[in-house]
Amino acid sequence: MELIVAKFGGTSIGNGKRIRKAAQSVVNEFMKGKKVVVVVSAINKTTDDLVLITDESIGKEVTEKQLAEILSMGERTSIRVFSSVLESLGVKSEYIDPSHDLWPVITDNNYGKAKINFDKTEEKSKGLLDLLEQGIIPVICGFLGKSEDGQVTTLGRGGSDVTAFLLGHCLNADDVIIVTDVNGVMSTDPRKISDAEKLDYISVDEMRDLATHGAQILHPHALRFKDPEINAKIIGFEKGDLSDPGTAIVGPFEDSIGKSVSLHPEPISVVALVGEDLLNQIGLLAKMTTLVADANINIYGISAGQNSITLFLDKCDADEAYHLLHNLVIAEDSLSSISLGRDIAMLTMINPDFIETPGVITEITNPLKEQGINIVEISSSQTAIVLFINWEDGKVAYDLIKGVL
Structure with a gap:
């Protein structure tokens, strides 16, 4: 018998009518002979209201333990309402919060960002x-955990998404369905570009990067529990239909991709163009990259400053790029000179946790400083950090950084 884990976000159960529509969609699947586990977030804006009330009444004197208990009331209320609506629709249901004997999510004692x-x-x-075999639909709090000594904990941002994928994995579910306020993953924010199109599918890695860069659809941490054998999709609540195709999330979460350190096997060369007021020269960077692209030369990094622009290229391509770009220097009044620099090593670090790790660059660069290794250039995004250092220091730096991460 097919087993579904359906997670309903706060907006999708934002009022009574939406809760009933959500519950009806669960009943519809149950009546098809499927087993359904429901995970719910706090009703829309409830958590924000609880945070505000706590801040105004207690302020900084609130303990993490107290705050976890207070915030848990949002989800604890949601499951009671949702389970009651299911029973009003003629099916058996049981709500499960951290006080229940069957509560599944066990964590450490970090109340605000518990580790599972x-x-x-x-x-x-x-x-x-056992409940599912009895024809009972369990409705479970998202976002919450329980420590081994019985204390309520919270899983941090996106905790309900984590709960859904975690239970899907633990229960060997056939499907994990994330019900939210959009009809799937769009090519961009439809509120900003009206002709945005819904994607039929998206890979786990693409979804993780999209979520990490600000798309408020699914928390990237949840994808760590995406089992390759489990179907997963994101659908909108408006249709009230868990069978809606939405956007399928395909593939597994690869830990080697999610967190890695790599040393580029060949030397990188530096080509630097010097001039005046370069950041205000419209189209100059496009001219540089077009010249290089037309010669089928890849660029690994670009560093732009007021008086210089530096390109990082494969050493084997650097001389050709150097001559091509020299022609641009001659033609452009804003450019005055070009140089071809020394051999550089490129170290790339990827970790979806970078965005939520204060001081991560310091942790990476301090060991290099202690060994007297100079950093020629550094670039970073929300999930990746790239270091360019002297070629002869590359292997030592790689070993040092791998030890840190």
């Missing part, structure tokens, strides 16, 4: 199968 004990969670999750 996967083995114990997997063991506890099996208790939900």
Whole structure:
């Protein structure tokens, strides 16, 4: 019998009518003979209201333990309402919060951003199968955990998404369905570009990067629990239909891709163009990259400043690019000179946790400083950090950084 884990976000259960529509969509799948586990967030804006009330009444004196208990009331209320609506529609349901004997998500004692004990969670999750065999639909709090000594914890931002994929994995579900306020993943924000198109599918890696860069659809941490054998999709609540195709999330989360350090195997060369007021020269960068692209030369990095623009290229291509770009220097009044620099090593670090790790660049660069290794250039995004250093220091730097991460 097919098993579904359906997670409803706060907006999708934002009022009574939406809750009933969501519950009806669950009942519809149940009546098709499917087993359904429901995960719900706090009703729209409830958590924000609880945070505001706590801040105004207690302020900085609130403890993490107290705050976790207070914030848990949003999800605890949601599951009671949702489960009651399911029963009003003629099916058996049981709400499960951290006080319930069958509560599955076990964590450490970090109240505000708890770390999941996967083995114990997997063991506890099996208790939900007994309810499902009895034809009961369990409705479970998203976002929350319970420490081994019985204290309520929270999983941090996107915790309900984490709960859904985690339970999907532990229960060997066939489908994990994320119900939100959009009809799937769009080519861009439809509120900004009206002709944005819905994607039929998106890979786990693409979804993770999209979420990490600000798309408020799915939390990237949740994708760590995306099992390759489990179907997953994002759908909108408006249709009230869990069978809606939405956008499928395909592929597994690859930990080697999610967190890695790599040293480019060949030397990188530096080509630097010097001039005046370069940042205000419209189209200058496009002219540079077009020249290089037309010669089928790849660019690994660009550093732009007021008086210089530096390109990082494969050493084997650098001399050709150097001559091509020299012609541009002659033709452009804003450019005065070009140089071809020394051999450079390129180290790339990828980790979706970078965005939420204060001081991560310091952690990476301090070991290099202690060994007297100079950094020629550094670039970073929300999930990646790239270091360019002297070629002869590359292997030592690689070993140092791998030890840190």
